[in-house]
Amino acid sequence: MSLQKQAAQGVFWSAAGNWGYQVATLVVFAVLSRLLTPAEFGLVALASVFTALLKLVTEQGLADAIVQRADLEPEHLDSAFWLSIGLGAVLTAGLAAASWLIANIVNQPDIAPVLVWLAPVLGLAGLSSVQRAILSRELRFASLTLRTLASVIVGGIVGVVAALRGYGVWSLVAQLLTIEVVGVIALWTASDWRPHFRFSRRHLRDLIGFGVNVLGFRILRFFNTRIDNLIVGSVLGPTALGLYVVAYRILQLLINVTTAIIGSVAFPVLSRVQDDRPRVQNAYYKAIRLTSMIAFPAFLGLVVVAPEVTRLVFGPQWDASVPVMQVLALAGLVNSVLFVNGIVMKSLGKPSWRLAIMGLTALILTTAFTLVVSAGIIAVATAFAIISLVLAPLWMWGAHKLITLEPGRYLRQIVPPLVSSLAMAATVWGFKPVVGDLSLLWQVIALVTGGVASYGLTLWIVGRPMIKEAVALGRMSLPQRPARAR
Numbered sequence: 001m002s003l004q005k006q007a008a009q010g011v012f013w014s015a016a017g018n019w020g021y022q023v024a025t026l027v028v029f030a031v032l033s034r035l036l037t038p039a040e041f042g043l044v045a046l047a048s049v050f051t052a053l054l055k056l057v058t059e060q061g062l063a064d065a066i067v068q069r070a071d072l073e074p075e076h077l078d079s080a081f082w083l084s085i086g087l088g089a090v091l092t093a094g095l096a097a098a099s100w101l102i103a104n105i106v107n108q109p110d111i112a113p114v115l116v117w118l119a120p121v122l123g124l125a126g127l128s129s130v131q132r133a134i135l136s137r138e139l140r141f142a143s144l145t146l147r148t149l150a151s152v153i154v155g156g157i158v159g160v161v162a163a164l165r166g167y168g169v170w171s172l173v174a175q176l177l178t179i180e181v182v183g184v185i186a187l188w189t190a191s192d193w194r195p196h197f198r199f200s201r202r203h204l205r206d207l208i209g210f211g212v213n214v215l216g217f218r219i220l221r222f223f224n225t226r227i228d229n230l231i232v233g234s235v236l237g238p239t240a241l242g243l244y245v246v247a248y249r250i251l252q253l254l255i256n257v258t259t260a261i262i263g264s265v266a267f268p269v270l271s272r273v274q275d276d277r278p279r280v281q282n283a284y285y286k287a288i289r290l291t292s293m294i295a296f297p298a299f300l301g302l303v304v305v306a307p308e309v310t311r312l313v314f315g316p317q318w319d320a321s322v323p324v325m326q327v328l329a330l331a332g333l334v335n336s337v338l339f340v341n342g343i344v345m346k347s348l349g350k351p352s353w354r355l356a357i358m359g360l361t362a363l364i365l366t367t368a369f370t371l372v373v374s375a376g377i378i379a380v381a382t383a384f385a386i387i388s389l390v391l392a393p394l395w396m397w398g399a400h401k402l403i404t405l406e407p408g409r410y411l412r413q414i415v416p417p418l419v420s421s422l423a424m425a426a427t428v429w430g431f432k433p434v435v436g437d438l439s440l441l442w443q444v445i446a447l448v449t450g451g452v453a454s455y456g457l458t459l460w461i462v463g464r465p466m467i468k469e470a471v472a473l474g475r476m477s478l479p480q481r482p483a484r485a486r
Contacts, residue, residue, distance in 0.1 A: 020149045022253045026313070028156035029249065032171070033314045035163040038242030044172040045245040046233040047114040049226045050102060051121055054095055056222060058088045058125045061214030063133035064346065065207040067271060072137075074196070075203040081130045081195040083204060088126025095119040106234045110169075117173050124180040130195075131187040147186035155179035213351035217342075220358035224365050228380050231369045236377070244377045246314060247324035251332050254302060258295035259339040270347035280348065281403045287340045289413040293466055295336035296414075296421040297455045302329040304428045305447050312440045324381045331385035337414060338392055341399040353398045361391055416463025424455040 033041070062080040066072065099115035159175025167174070229248075233241040273279045302309070306325045310318055345354045364387055372379040399405055428451045435446045460467055 021152050022257050024149065024152045024156055026253060028152075028159060028175070030313045031160050032163055032175075033246065033318065035160075036168065036171070037239075038246075038318070039238040040169040040172065040242070041245055042233060042238030042241035042243075043108070043110055043114060043169055044176075045229055045241055046106065046108060046238065047111050047118055048176075049230050049233075050095065050115060051118045052226060053219065053222055054091045054122050055125045056215060056218045058084060058091055058122050059129045059215075060084065060087065060208070061211030061216075061218065062207050063129045063136075064214045064267075064351075065209075065211040066130065066133040067137045067267065069207070069210070073203060075198060075200040076207055077130055077134070077193065078196050078198050079200050079204040080133075080207055082199050084126035084129050085123075086126075088123040091122045092119045095122065106230070108233065108238065114169065114173060117170075118176060121176065121180045124184050128180075128184045128187050131191045131193065134191055134193050135187070147183055147190060150186050151179045151183040154182045210349075210351065213355050214346065216355045217346075217351060217358050220355065220362040223362040224358065227362070227366050228369050228384065231366075231373050232377060232380060235373045240377055243318065243321045244324060244380070246310075246318050247321040247328055247377075247381070250302065250306075250309075250325050251328040254295070254298045254329070254332055255336070258298055259291055259336045267343050267347055270344065274348050277403060280344070284340065284344055284399070284403055285409060285413055287343075288337055288410070289417075289466060290470065291336055291340060292414045292417040293459070293470060296333060296417045297424055297451070299329045299333040299336065300421045300425045301428065301448070301451050302326070304425050304451075305444065308440060308444050308447065312444050320377075323378050327378065327381040327385050331381075331388045334385070334388045334392060338388075338395040341395040344399045344402055348402050350398070350402065353401075357391070357394045357398060360394070361387070364391070416459060416466060419462055420455050420458035423458045424451045427451065427454040 060080075060083065062084065066076065066080060069076070096116045096119045099112040099119075102115060103109050103112040155175045155178040158178040159171050162171030162174045165171075229241060229245065232244050270280055270283055273283070303326045306322050306329070307319075310322050310325065314321075342354050345351065365384065368383040368387060369380055372383050396405065428447050431447060431450050435443045438446065456467075
């Protein structure tokens with residue numbers, strides 16, 4: 001199978017996994033949002049800030065190093081596995097022991113027992129990172145997709161049942177633990193690789209040289225995406241954080257069904273052709289083109305229909321999340337195309353460049369959030385959107401230094417989807433009074449249907465080759481039955 005076809009099928013399975021995961025997660029989240037309070041969501045969100053950070057330390061960026069490395073030996077895998085296991089065990093014990101100290105620091109005493117029960121996710125992360133890296137390196141996205149769907153569905157069932165039985169915040173804890181456990185079981189079932197009892201410092205150094213930059217980048221990206229949660233939760237309390245988290249959850253959903261799909265496939269593909277700059281450049285423009293076609297209408301559409309979607313999915317008690325959601329959607333529009341630039345830097349062996357840019361971003365965001373948080377959650381979201389736009393040239397510079405971007409060619413990738421998305425947003429906005437007398441469900445159906453039709457028609461007029469290319473890639477990505485023997 002050609003690399004292009006492998007990549008196309010990788011996009012298909014990555015999309016299936018992401019979309020299936022997001023749909024299942026959204027359904028579960030919508031049900032839980034009607035059974036639990038914003039304060040309960042906020043409490044778990046605040047605890048997750050610490051578990052997510054330590055989970056990155058457990059993985060050490062070694063999974064990405066395994067995917068990127070051209071020559072991989074068995075000792076690389078064994079050494080990475082045992083280091084991840086050891087770190088996971090140490091950090092699990094450390095987080096449980098420090099739970100009350102953390103609770104005092106953030107001035108939320110109820111978070112301590114939640115941290116104790118969520119601590120095992122760190123050990124589970126150590127069990128799964130190498131297996132996941134192997135499947136990704138081999139472009140076996142079908143196996144990763146099935147693992148993702150199985151974990152979220154089982155975890156969702158556990159969480160909803162627990163909430164119906166009145167367990168409150170512990171239903172969210174049970175959901176997160178179940179997702180991790182099922183994910184580990186599914187990964188070990190899908191992969192044939194098993195660790196051996198050997199540990200090589202030399203092989204580990206090979207991976208850490210790359211992985212430490214990935215780890216640093218991810219820690220800084222973590223602060224960029226979670227420091228707002230920490231500041232809002234500590235200053236404004238769990239109820240305000242719960243409202244902010246709902247808005248951010250929708251942003252994350254759109255990111256996962258748009259840019260994350262392209263990124264998960266682009267990294268191993270670009271890593272394979274990293275020594276052929278013309279191929280890398282062509283792949284880059286194609287990734288930008290496809291990302292723009294998917295992400296631009298999604299984020300601009302959310303800006304317009306956020307009030308109706310929020311009330312339909314989560315209920316009127318979450319209306320305060322709507323303006324935050326709209327501002328964050330604009331930030332997502334900017335970050336969607338910049339995401340590919342970071343993938344290029346990592347694939348071409350320059351993760352330190354991403355690290356430096358993300359470090360500056362983390363510093364600026366932390367300062368801005370601290371200054372504006374007293375003005376409320378809308379001010380925090382606005383600061384995030386403005387800073388994303390201001391720092392965009394840095395991400396463009398990094399990609400340009402590696403593959404020499406052509407401004408005219410770059411604009412040709414993003415202008416047709418952007419024009420079509422703006423036309424779609426204007427059409428949906430003008431269509432709102434027409435459907436105002438319908439039930440909320442039918443309003444959303446009518447607005448989304450009209451938006452999709454408007455976007456498709458406009459893109460067909462201004463960017464017809466893009467649609468044809470997307471259709472061709474779609475056909476190529478579909479799994480094919482083996483030919484019958486004659």
